[in-house]
Amino acid sequence: MRTPRTAGLVTVLGLLAGLGCTAVPSGDSGASSPPPERVELPVTPAETEARDPSRTWIIMLGTGTPGAEPGRFGPATAVVAGGTAYLVDAGPGVVRRAAAGAIVSGLTALQPQNLRIAFFTHLHSDHTLGYPDLILSPWVLGRAAPLQTFGPPGLREMTDSLLDAFSEDIRVRVEGPEQLRRDLLVVEPQEISPGVVYEDEAIRVEAFAVPHGTWEYAFGYKLTTNDRTIVISGDTGPFDELAEIARGADVLVHEAYGASGLREREAPTQQYHGTFHTSAVKVGQIAAEAGVGMVILTHQLHLSGDTDVEMVEQVRLSFDGEVFYGRDLDVF
Ligand SMILES: [Zn+2]
Ligand SMILES: [Zn+2]
Numbered sequence: 001m002r003t004p005r006t007a008g009l010v011t012v013l014g015l016l017a018g019l020g021c022t023a024v025p026s027g028d029s030g031a032s033s034p035p036p037e038r039v040e041l042p043v044t045p046a047e048t049e050a051r052d053p054s055r056t057w058i059i060m061l062g063t064g065t066p067g068a069e070p071g072r073f074g075p076a077t078a079v080v081a082g083g084t085a086y087l088v089d090a091g092p093g094v095v096r097r098a099a100a101g102a103i104v105s106g107l108t109a110l111q112p113q114n115l116r117i118a119f120f121t122h123l124h125s126d127h128t129l130g131y132p133d134l135i136l137s138p139w140v141l142g143r144a145a146p147l148q149t150f151g152p153p154g155l156r157e158m159t160d161s162l163l164d165a166f167s168e169d170i171r172v173r174v175e176g177p178e179q180l181r182r183d184l185l186v187v188e189p190q191e192i193s194p195g196v197v198y199e200d201e202a203i204r205v206e207a208f209a210v211p212h213g214t215w216e217y218a219f220g221y222k223l224t225t226n227d228r229t230i231v232i233s234g235d236t237g238p239f240d241e242l243a244e245i246a247r248g249a250d251v252l253v254h255e256a257y258g259a260s261g262l263r264e265r266e267a268p269t270q271q272y273h274g275t276f277h278t279s280a281v282k283v284g285q286i287a288a289e290a291g292v293g294m295v296i297l298t299h300q301l302h303l304s305g306d307t308d309v310e311m312v313e314q315v316r317l318s319f320d321g322e323v324f325y326g327r328d329l330d331v332f
Helices: 007-017 094-105 131-140 155-165 167-175 259-263 267-276 280-290 308-316
Strands: 057-062 076-081 084-088 117-119 147-151 187-191 195-199 204-209 219-224 229-232 251-257 294-301 322-325
Touching (some): 057 094, 057 294, 076 094, 094 131, 131 155, 131 167, 147 195, 155 167, 251 259, 251 280, 251 308, 259 280, 259 308, 280 294, 280 308, 294 308, 308 322
Parallel strands (some): 084 117, 294 322
Antiparallel strands (some): 057 076, 076 084, 195 204, 219 229
16 A cells, blocks of 8 residues: 655655755855745656545654654644545644645645644644644635644634634734635634544544543544554553554554663653653554554654664564654655
């Protein structure tokens, strides 16, 4: 099912992600020279690969963490099925990443004006800083449908507060020469509890509670379409019950930290990561127990030492299926 990442796409990823700090010297920040009048995305048709829209796709919009790594945007994963993009989390840069995802995959559901459904795992800022972006940017760009959002208690208040915070922007865009339609800026937040939280003809989405340190409410999601079952862990500490929830799933998208790096850190750091997050070794054990078809790591915390390859190897200690170190704009 997974289309291997091509060398061309890697190139695209590197360019889009702002990877390769060597190619963009820090001194060349743009401050000394005016920006070009029109910026073209460095993507050509030869470097993209159109995906069959009748199938279900996973697009890693952001695999990052709170760390401001230039090549890894804030946590956000898109599942595209039946012509609709279902977002899980909205970290910083989510709308631009979706726009890039639309280009590399050819899936128009990811175009900003088509983003209308999002599920939040929890309300940590790294997972929600893109929420105002998701509310406002697609509206400015022509979204005509309400934005439906699902997430833990607190989502409604966050939504109301964000609309309030941007009220002057909204007023100017509606009353000024832009003449945007205020009635098209509709957000419908739903505070959820575990169980089926959303269903349409293309997908069924179930939320399950996960232990994420001192958060009272944190969820993972199981998304079932007619050709794939995808389980997304969200941020979670070690969670054995996930093996039952994910049993037989095609794909497990799981957060992870490097297992050996943690041992070299101070006790409070060990305590934090041990209860808020899951080691790559543990991810492998859960994946093996669940018998999933594929593991995609995301929200990777390297702590000290563990490389990409080592984290994948840590998963493989127990799990002998496919394991991918997820990178921004990977398409599976
Ligand atoms: Zn996080
Ligand atoms: Zn978190």
